[in-house]
Amino acid sequence: MNPLSIERLKVFPPVSNLDPSIYxxxxxxxxxxxxxxHLNGMSVQQAIEENKLFILDYHDVYLPFLDRINAHPTKKAYATRTIFVLTDMGSLKPIAIELSLPEKNRNGPPKCVVTPPVDATTCWLWQLGKAHVCSNDAGAHQLIHHxxxxxxCLEPFIIAAHRQLSVMHPIYKLLHCHMRYTMDVNAQGRQLLLNAGGIIESHFFTAACSMEVSASVYQNWWRFDMESLPxxxxRRGMAVSDATEPHGLKLLIEDYPYATDGLLIWSAIEQLVQAYVHYYYPEANIIESDSELNAWYHESINIGHADIRHASWWLKLSTPNNLISILTTIIWLASAHxxxxxxxxxxxxxxxxxxxxFMRRLVPNERDPDYTTFLADPEGYFLASLPCLDQMLHYISVLDILSTHSADEEYLGDRKDLSAWAGDPEIVEALYKFSMEMKKxxxxxxxxxxxxxxxNRCGAGISPYELLLPSSGPGVTCRGVPNSVSI
Structure with missing residues (x-):
């Protein structure tokens, strides 16, 4: 469900980047x-050098907010780190979980580690630790990657396009289907999902800190130039550049469905955008002289992303290749991502x-008054740590709605506006080739x-990975790539 947080472990033990005088x-x-x-005879350093260790690291994302989160009467959380080893079968196996609390907390030791079980007690501690990791991961999935x-982050580009580009402008025409419904969906999201006391704050462990977590990640981590799939x-260490590979990348986990399928779609989008840009903007001076195009990109950054407008990593709108990168990234984010x-x-x-x-209890330790309760009835303790049923029925119904394709959905490769290029048969041909590539x-x-x-996608009990299958019927299908952020 969240293929975007996993990273290759580069340093062990992991080191925080938070200010030690505060945290x-x-x-x-x-x-x-x-x-x-768990390393099959290797040392940790050998396993790192052989790209066998990976990590889900939510320590720095959540630790600054934990005092406020854990003050909530029914929500308790850690900032977690989980270490995985890549098995010989090509799958990831969790081998250690670090559970961190603020240094001066009153809920237990600031850091503890749980590992795979060796007896009944450690079995339940491991289950509780994994549940807290999943809670962290659910928050990151919803607040950051979604x-x-x-x-x-797409909204500024859409607003600027409507303000600065004529509907006849070639870039507006290219992006038009990728902007469909997004502003309306975002407006509804702010009213019902992201508002104070709304669905996100009610059903995720981050509670009233939810939008602050998202804003903190935007300020400290988000970079537009890092939003392309390659x-x-x-950046996450999941691939290295390799010109001999089909997409110029070598994946360090060969069976990584999001990446392997995503690279097919990324390359197809990139090829379409290359053909489109080279047709309308074969030379850099044409880009420089296009006042509408430059006004769109300037507003997207300097007004839409004003807080980080001075960052040095923004691509300059100065060459066809940079324009291709910008447009390909926008289309990728709106569709496949x-x-x-x-x-x-x-x-x-x-x-x-x-x-x-979210979880309602922390993992008990031997000094915890509830530890005897946990030992007497570990299953009851685990179930009491989970959200209550009536909350989850509402949560599940929201997930069902958000996972539903509408009957009028338009999918990647299925454009309804080809007549807009009636005078440009080369573009019509490029769009047709893109449609055929999606079917392939x-x-x-x-x-x-x-x-x-x-x-990781085939076998008993393993769901086939269909999220990046380009087409779908209506309803909850767990497949289909719409052109735009339409729900």
Whole structure:
């Protein structure tokens, strides 16, 4: 459900980047002796060098907010780190979880580590630890990779397009179907989902801090130049540049469905945009002289992203290649990125005992007054830690609505406005080729889902990865890539 947080582990133990004078020591409680038994005879350093260790690291994202989150009467949380080892079968196996609290908290030790179980007690501690990781992950999925990176950060480009580009402008025509319904959806989201006391604050562990978490990540981490799929994979250490590979990247986890399927779609979008830009803007001076195009990009950054407008990483709108990168990234975010994080929410996330959006209790320790209660009835303690049923029924119904395709959805490769290029047969041909490429990609994904060697998407009890299949019927289908952020 959230394929966008996993990173290759580069340093062990992990180190925080938070200010130690405010948040305490930057050191991790993770130790080599806690995980070495899972490394098939390798040392931790050897495993890192051989790209065998990966991490979900939510420590710095959530720790600054935990005092306020844990003051809530029914929501308790940690800032978690989870270490995974890449098995010989190509899947990730969790081998240690670090649970961190603020240094001066009163709820227990500031850092503790749980590892895979060796007896009944550690089995239940491991289950509780994993539930807290899933709670952290659910928040990151919704607040960062979904809301922030698609809905919120695309909005300035859409507003500026409507303000600065004529409807006859070639870039407006290209982007038109990728802006469909997004402003309306965002307005409704702010009224019903993101508002104070709304669905996000009620059903996620971040509670009243939800939008602050999202804003903090935007300020400290988000970069438009890192939002392309190849750049994102390289940034997270999930791939390295390799000119001999089909997409110029070598994946460090070969069976990584989001990346392998996503790269097919990314390349197809990029090829379409290359043909389009080279047709209308074959030379840099044509871009420089297009006042509407420059006004659109200037407003998108300097007004729409005003807080970070001076960042040095913004691409300059000065060459055809830069324009191709900008447009390809926008189309990718509006279509495939959003589809990957949106339309699996109900199919993958409805069963809240496996993926709770918040927890009501912390993991007990031996000094905790509730520890005897936990030992006497660990299953009851675990169930009492989960959200209550009436809250989750409402939450599940929202996931169902948000995961639903409308009957009038328009999918990637299925444009209804080809008549807009009636005088440009080269563009019509490029759009037709793109449509055919989407059908080809759909067949390739279905083929992969039937390959027993790809154990992360095929096998007993394993769901086929269909979120990036380009087409879909209406309803909750767990597949389909709409042109735009339309729900």
């Amino acid at each position: 305490g020591p930057q050191d991790s409680a993770l130790k080599e002796e806690q995980i070495i038994c 809301w922030l990176r698609t809905h919120a 750049a994102d994979l390289i 959003h589809a990957a994080v949106n339309f699996g929410m109900y199919p993958y996330g409805w069963y809240f005992p496996v993926r709770p959006p 990609i759909g067949k390739e994904i279905e083929k992969r889902n039937g390959d027993p060697n790809l154990r």
